[in-house]
Amino acid sequence: MKRLILTAAALLCTQAHAGAQHLIYPLETAVIQDRDDALAYVQSRYPQTGTLALLDTRQSLLGTHYHFAPQNDAGQPCEGAIVVTTDRQGQLYRLFNSLPDDTADCVLNLPLPPRPHTLLTPPAGEIVPATMTVFDPDPRTATGLALEGDHADVDDIVIPASAYQTVTGIEVTRQNGRLYLVNDRVMAVDIQSMAELETGPEQGLVSVADGSSFAFTRQDTAFRDVNAFYHLDHSLQYLAALGFTGSRALFTAPLKIDAQGQNTNNSTYLTDTGILAMGVGGVPDSEDADVVLHEFGHAINYQLVPDWKGGDSDAIGEGFGDYWAGAYSFWVQRDRNERFELDVFANWDGVVGALKSRRSLNDQEARYDPEMDYRAHVSVNGTLSDQLWSTPLFQTLKQAEAVYGEAAFDEFNRVVLEGMAGMGFGMKMHDLARSTVDAAQRLYPQKPYAQWLNARFKHHGILRDALVLAQSNSALTVTGKNQTELSLALIQSGASALNNVQVDLAMPALNWHQVVRSELVAAGAVTRVNESVSIPASLQCGETLSLNAEISFSQDTAQQPVNYRQELTFTYGVPVLSQPLLHLQQAIPDARQINQNGKILLGEALVALNVPAGAGLVSYDFAIQLSLSHPRFSDLKVTVRAPSGRSVTLLNYQSFPLPEKTDTFTMANTAGLSELLGEPMTGNWVLEVTDRVTGQSGKIHSWGVGAVTGYDCSQTGTSTDPQNKQTTDNPAKPENSSSSGGGSLGLFSLLFGVVMALARRRQF
Numbered sequence: 001m002k003r004l005i006l007t008a009a010a011l012l013c014t015q016a017h018a019g020a021q022h023l024i025y026p027l028e029t030a031v032i033q034d035r036d037d038a039l040a041y042v043q044s045r046y047p048q049t050g051t052l053a054l055l056d057t058r059q060s061l062l063g064t065h066y067h068f069a070p071q072n073d074a075g076q077p078c079e080g081a082i083v084v085t086t087d088r089q090g091q092l093y094r095l096f097n098s099l100p101d102d103t104a105d106c107v108l109n110l111p112l113p114p115r116p117h118t119l120l121t122p123p124a125g126e127i128v129p130a131t132m133t134v135f136d137p138d139p140r141t142a143t144g145l146a147l148e149g150d151h152a153d154v155d156d157i158v159i160p161a162s163a164y165q166t167v168t169g170i171e172v173t174r175q176n177g178r179l180y181l182v183n184d185r186v187m188a189v190d191i192q193s194m195a196e197l198e199t200g201p202e203q204g205l206v207s208v209a210d211g212s213s214f215a216f217t218r219q220d221t222a223f224r225d226v227n228a229f230y231h232l233d234h235s236l237q238y239l240a241a242l243g244f245t246g247s248r249a250l251f252t253a254p255l256k257i258d259a260q261g262q263n264t265n266n267s268t269y270l271t272d273t274g275i276l277a278m279g280v281g282g283v284p285d286s287e288d289a290d291v292v293l294h295e296f297g298h299a300i301n302y303q304l305v306p307d308w309k310g311g312d313s314d315a316i317g318e319g320f321g322d323y324w325a326g327a328y329s330f331w332v333q334r335d336r337n338e339r340f341e342l343d344v345f346a347n348w349d350g351v352v353g354a355l356k357s358r359r360s361l362n363d364q365e366a367r368y369d370p371e372m373d374y375r376a377h378v379s380v381n382g383t384l385s386d387q388l389w390s391t392p393l394f395q396t397l398k399q400a401e402a403v404y405g406e407a408a409f410d411e412f413n414r415v416v417l418e419g420m421a422g423m424g425f426g427m428k429m430h431d432l433a434r435s436t437v438d439a440a441q442r443l444y445p446q447k448p449y450a451q452w453l454n455a456r457f458k459h460h461g462i463l464r465d466a467l468v469l470a471q472s473n474s475a476l477t478v479t480g481k482n483q484t485e486l487s488l489a490l491i492q493s494g495a496s497a498l499n500n501v502q503v504d505l506a507m508p509a510l511n512w513h514q515v516v517r518s519e520l521v522a523a524g525a526v527t528r529v530n531e532s533v534s535i536p537a538s539l540q541c542g543e544t545l546s547l548n549a550e551i552s553f554s555q556d557t558a559q560q561p562v563n564y565r566q567e568l569t570f571t572y573g574v575p576v577l578s579q580p581l582l583h584l585q586q587a588i589p590d591a592r593q594i595n596q597n598g599k600i601l602l603g604e605a606l607v608a609l610n611v612p613a614g615a616g617l618v619s620y621d622f623a624i625q626l627s628l629s630h631p632r633f634s635d636l637k638v639t640v641r642a643p644s645g646r647s648v649t650l651l652n653y654q655s656f657p658l659p660e661k662t663d664t665f666t667m668a669n670t671a672g673l674s675e676l677l678g679e680p681m682t683g684n685w686v687l688e689v690t691d692r693v694t695g696q697s698g699k700i701h702s703w704g705v706g707a708v709t710g711y712d713c714s715q716t717g718t719s720t721d722p723q724n725k726q727t728t729d730n731p732a733k734p735e736n737s738s739s740s741g742g743g744s745l746g747l748f749s750l751l752f753g754v755v756m757a758l759a760r761r762r763q764f
Helices: 008-013 035-045 139-143 222-241 289-304 313-332 385-404 407-420 429-443 449-459 744-753
Strands: 052-059 063-070 082-087 092-097 117-120 126-135 164-175 178-180 186-188 190-194 207-209 255-262 268-270 275-279 467-470 478-480 483-492 498-507 512-521 526-534 544-554 561-572 574-577 582-588 603-611 622-629 636-641 647-652 660-666 683-691 698-712
Touching (some): 035 052, 035 063, 035 082, 126 222, 139 313, 164 222, 190 255, 222 289, 268 289, 289 407, 313 385, 313 407, 313 429, 385 429, 385 449, 407 429, 467 498, 483 498, 574 622, 582 603, 603 698, 622 647, 683 698
Parallel strands (some): 255 275
Antiparallel strands (some): 063 082, 082 092, 126 164, 164 178, 178 207, 268 275, 483 526, 498 512, 498 544, 544 561, 582 698, 603 683, 622 660, 622 698, 636 647
C-alpha cells in the first residue's frame, strides 16, 4: 500500500480561509483528566475569556471533549464556544474556539425549553422478538425499478410484492397479550397535541396480538409506524456496532418517533422535545428509509455536538442527514451488479406527487464560499447548501467501497462521525472538513481515506492550501540563447499571516533548486517569480517537466507546524496543433441579478471554430488549447462541444489563484476527453464559457483544437519540429550553489517583496 505523502500535521492544518480560525493544534503538551483541568488550561491560554460554563463532557472513539460556553455578567449563556479535546490518554490534542471578543454585550444563546405537548406512549413490559414487513430501503430501490411511470398520484402506483421485505428478530415490547413498538432504543409514540406544530393524524399506538407479526402494507396507515420503527432501530444498533456504546453512547434513552407526526409534507427532529415527527403530506415520509434516517442524522448531530448551531451548521446537518441515508441505501445494494440511483437522496418520497424534490449526492459543480454562512436548503452561487456537504462525503465512501469492499462502510462511517466530535457553536464547513480528514488519518493511518477526503474537499473549495503555487502558462518558452523563463507565483490565500515560512522549490530537469525562507508572510500576499534558467543540452523539446515545492509554515508560533507538497507540470516548448488557433479578445459576460429575490441570470460566451474537411479523427494526440483571463476563475465553467454534440468540461468552477490561464488540455491531463476518441474533427467546435457569480467579468484570448504535431522551442516562435531543441552548452553549476537560476537573496526579494491583498468581498 502506498504511503501517504502528506504528514498527519499537514492534513490537520494545511488549509486557511476567510474568517476566524476555529481549530487550533497547540504545540505545548498538557495532561487533562477532568473538566477542572480543561477549564484551567483554557483560562491560562486565554486569560481574557471571562466566565465559562461547562456545557457538556462527551467521549468519542478517539478521546474526550469538554464543551464550554461563554457567559455574560448576568450569568446568561452567549453565542460562542470553546471545546478542549484530548486523546484517549488525556493528552491535550486540539481546541475549537469560537469565543466572542466581548461577552459584556454578547448575543444570548438560551436553550429552548420543551414546548407544551401531550404524547401517547406504549406501555412497559417484556422485550421479545417480532417479525415485520417493511420497505428496505424504499420500493423503487428495493425493486430497482421506476415504479411511478406516468403517475402523478402516489396512490395510483401499483407496488409489487417484491418491494416488501420480511424482517425477523426485531425487538418489541409484550404487555397484556399484545406487542408494542418500543424497546431500549426506540419508542413509537403518537403526538396528541404540540404547540407550534401542525400535528398529523392521531393513529394511536400500533400493536398486534402476541404471536402475530407486524405484517402491514402501505395501504395500512400502521405500516408507516412499523417501517419507521424498524429503520430507526436498525440505525441505532449500527451506531453501537461502530463503537458508540457505553461511555461513548450517543443515546442513553429510547428515541421517540411519531411516524405520522405532521400533516405537512415535511419531517423534523424536534430538538426541544427530542422527538422525530414525520410528515404525511405527499408520499408519507415514513415510507422512505432515506427520510427517516435523514431526520435521525439531525439527532446524531445534537448528540455529538451539544451546541450544534451557527456558522454552516444548518447546511452541514442537512448534508450529513442525506449522507447517512445514502450510505444505508448504498449498503443495501452493496452486492448488486447494478445499483439503482445510488447518487439520489429520497428515491421514493421525492419522486412523485406535486412536490417532487430529490437531492443529489453527486453535485460536482458545488463550490464553497468561506465568506458566506450556509443555511439549510439554500442556493449560494448556484450551489445547494445540502449537496455541498453530502457530495464529498458520499463520493469518498463510494471510492472507499470500490477499493476495500464492504469493510469500507463501517470504517468510513466511523471517520464521518468522529470528525464531528469536538466541534462547537459556529462551525464552518472548512472546520469540519479539517476535523474529518484528521479523524481519517488518526483512525486509519494505513489507508488513504484522509488523502481521498482532502482531495474531494479541495475540489469543492471547502479546503484550500494556505500557500499555493501556480502558473499562468503551462508551457516554458525559449527567451534567449539557451535560456527559458521560469514563471510562477506563490499566493498566500489565508486570512491571517503565516509564520516561519519555508518553501523548497526544485525542478530537477533544469538543475534548478531554491530554498526560500521568511519569518512572516502577510495575508493575501502574491509573489511573482520570473527567473531566467539555463536549458540543459539533454532536454528534449516537448519534454514534460515537474516543479516540486516542499512547503512548511506555522499558523502562529504556538501551533504545530504545517508541512505539505505541491507540484506544477510544464512542457518545454509550446504545443503546436494541426489546426490554427482562433485568436480573439471576446468578453465573458458577467452574471447578473435580475430580480429582488436574488435570481441570477448566467453570463454566457459562445465561440464557434470550424475545422475543415480532411482533418482526420480524434486520436490520442488530440488536444485543446485555451487562453483566458478572469479575476475569479471559480465563477466559470468552460466546456467544449464537438461536432458530434458531445461535450467535455475543461474548467468546472474551480478556484485558480491567478487572473490569467493558458493551458493545453490533453487525453493525459483531462478527464472525459477520451470520450471523443474516434470522432471526426471536421465540423463546428463550440467553446462555451458560463459565469454564475455577479461582480467580475473576463476575456477569452484564444482557443483551438487539433492533433499535437510538435512543440515550438525556438526563440522566434516559428519552429514546429518536435525534435528541435537548444544545443548551447549548459554552464557549469558552481559547487555548493543552491540554485542554477540566481542567488537565494535575489529570489527571496522576488518572493516576498511584492505583497498585495487578494481578499475582497463578493457582491451577490
